[in-house]
Amino acid sequence: MQSHERQVRHSTDFPGWCDDVTDSTGPARFARRALLKAAVLGSPGDQAAPPKDALLAKASGTLVYTVIGKILDISPHILVLDTDEGEQRFPLAASARAWRGGPVAPAALRQGDHAIVRRSQPGMPVVDRLWAEAGRVTGTIIERDGPATLLVDEGPAKGRRIVMIGAGAAGRIQVRFPRLEPGYLIDVIGLRHDGFLQALIPATAQPPYRAGRPPTPPLVNGHVPDPLGGTAVWHEPGEEPTGLLGIAYPALDPETSCEQAATTPVTCDGDLHAVDPHATGPGCVRLPYLSVGSMLRLRNDCSGRARMLPVTGCGATARLFCDRCVSCGTSQKGRIADLTMAAFVELGGNLEDGCFNATMMLGG
Amino acid sequence: MLGIRDLQVPLLACLLLGGCGGKAWRVLRDRSMSSGLGPTILFPWRLRRPIMIAMCVTELSLGLMLLGTVGRLGAGLPANAVRAGTAVFFLVAVGILYEVRQRRPDVGCGCFGELSDTPIGLRAIGRAGVLCVASVVSIGAPPLHMPSAPAQGGLWLVALAVELAVLAFLSPEVGQLLIRLGYSEPCELRRLPVARTLSALRASSQWRRYSGQVSADVPADVWREGCWRFVVFPGLAHGQRADVVFAVYLQPRKPPIRVAVLDEATLSPIQ
Numbered sequence: 001m002q003s004h005e006r007q008v009r010h011s012t013d014f015p016g017w018c019d020d021v022t023d024s025t026g027p028a029r030f031a032r033r034a035l036l037k038a039a040v041l042g043s044p045g046d047q048a049a050p051p052k053d054a055l056l057a058k059a060s061g062t063l064v065y066t067v068i069g070k071i072l073d074i075s076p077h078i079l080v081l082d083t084d085e086g087e088q089r090f091p092l093a094a095s096a097r098a099w100r101g102g103p104v105a106p107a108a109l110r111q112g113d114h115a116i117v118r119r120s121q122p123g124m125p126v127v128d129r130l131w132a133e134a135g136r137v138t139g140t141i142i143e144r145d146g147p148a149t150l151l152v153d154e155g156p157a158k159g160r161r162i163v164m165i166g167a168g169a170a171g172r173i174q175v176r177f178p179r180l181e182p183g184y185l186i187d188v189i190g191l192r193h194d195g196f197l198q199a200l201i202p203a204t205a206q207p208p209y210r211a212g213r214p215p216t217p218p219l220v221n222g223h224v225p226d227p228l229g230g231t232a233v234w235h236e237p238g239e240e241p242t243g244l245l246g247i248a249y250p251a252l253d254p255e256t257s258c259e260q261a262a263t264t265p266v267t268c269d270g271d272l273h274a275v276d277p278h279a280t281g282p283g284c285v286r287l288p289y290l291s292v293g294s295m296l297r298l299r300n301d302c303s304g305r306a307r308m309l310p311v312t313g314c315g316a317t318a319r320l321f322c323d324r325c326v327s328c329g330t331s332q333k334g335r336i337a338d339l340t341m342a343a344f345v346e347l348g349g350n351l352e353d354g355c356f357n358a359t360m361m362l363g364g
Numbered sequence: 365m366l367g368i369r370d371l372q373v374p375l376l377a378c379l380l381l382g383g384c385g386g387k388a389w390r391v392l393r394d395r396s397m398s399s400g401l402g403p404t405i406l407f408p409w410r411l412r413r414p415i416m417i418a419m420c421v422t423e424l425s426l427g428l429m430l431l432g433t434v435g436r437l438g439a440g441l442p443a444n445a446v447r448a449g450t451a452v453f454f455l456v457a458v459g460i461l462y463e464v465r466q467r468r469p470d471v472g473c474g475c476f477g478e479l480s481d482t483p484i485g486l487r488a489i490g491r492a493g494v495l496c497v498a499s500v501v502s503i504g505a506p507p508l509h510m511p512s513a514p515a516q517g518g519l520w521l522v523a524l525a526v527e528l529a530v531l532a533f534l535s536p537e538v539g540q541l542l543i544r545l546g547y548s549e550p551c552e553l554r555r556l557p558v559a560r561t562l563s564a565l566r567a568s569s570q571w572r573r574y575s576g577q578v579s580a581d582v583p584a585d586v587w588r589e590g591c592w593r594f595v596v597f598p599g600l601a602h603g604q605r606a607d608v609v610f611a612v613y614l615q616p617r618k619p620p621i622r623v624a625v626l627d628e629a630t631l632s633p634i635q
Contacts, residue, residue: 291589
């Protein structure tokens, strides 16, 4: 397999206000947008503009249930994590469940593992769910090397990843993904390794169409429904901060989200199969155009938890999947939000499930 | 009552031909047979395409044969055989739809192509059941003929209207069809170039009123949320550095525009 460096699109032709999230001045500019919008339109249900501090607190990405860090030590009763706030100790609930490529006892997790854990009660130290080295690759297969190694294009915003399917997981994955061939979609969960993902669980069933030809979504009568029900999935942090609470939104405004980036030149055979989700039409769900910094209220319909979350990136690859989540009943629509790992766990989702049924309210 | 039996055959034929046409239209439009497979999702990959073709051919054949035997031509055994075949077809459909709902609750039935993407529910299964019953009822019905009296014609129309209403209630596709007939793109989904927003803004009375406070030709930030596009210009107001924020509604002509002039540091309103 050829060497593929991460491809991040840049163009000097972009105007200064383009939603280029790699722009170093971006975060502050995007954070101001919710405040400016509230000032000019008023916040929902209130004609007066809300105080700046209140809005900032509402939008701040404080993790209440979730902690992320590197495991320093773990026993059947105590977990020690190296987090951004330093070394932290967490008692483990007797019913605590852990995942490391599959269900394991918490004590089976290893020192040095990158872990994301969830508290049983907000703000309390006791932890009842743990995931170690969980990873996910979602995108278009652009190269296949032998029966078990795939190069997957995750879209213009995320670049490319190598996926290796071990012999033990091959049958399980091929039942749901019968066409592991260039041009077809894949969505798998597994263990992160240096430079590749070891695929272990299919996150969905393979769409029957080629990645570049998703079906046309149903038309919308009048306005797009608000709130809107659908499927929420998660993605690995990539270049984002690991604890970021946010949404990679599938329908960023095409006029300001830099989707007009120059086409990547074809440098290898795999590029011929790469699909730009922006070029495939509206995708499987018709979503209102938003921008980085827009605030959404997202509720996990299975756990009942809800949060205000900012749009932090482009989740256009989610447009290509027309699947429904069936974690608690069938979701009303396909993928409406691609959450950061921290946001997904914070809202009560289980990473190994891959999705939850969600209700999204625009502007909160 | 017998009139209801007489009407079933053309109704069934129309639905079968419509189903075949809907599937064919989707295949032609997507240039792929794999975009809306419906129940074929139950089968291994290599069998899906032939099964879909077989399903379409069966619908087309049954539809044409029902129409061919609706009159005196083919009356008797051929007509009854076709109608019995139609009943078996819909009976199998009930079983398959139930099975798909159990195993892949996220998949639509694909019965009428892209109109049938709604996940299979009890309504879709019930519709197949009703059509199966209609096929059974039609067995032994006489060749289609004009009503012998106005009263009989009225009765037929009432019976037909009731049956169509029941089928419409059981068909999630009807809602999608009605939307298509009267569709106009919602503003949240409409693509509108930034240049057009800026030219609409510069032609507005709000711009003329606030342009004196704007200190740059190029906006500092432009973004969109649903039906509104926000344009921020750096400015000066009462000697303070300010953000002049315009919210422009995304409609092609004379969009409503709102304005706020905010202190750049505190974001508190200046005016």
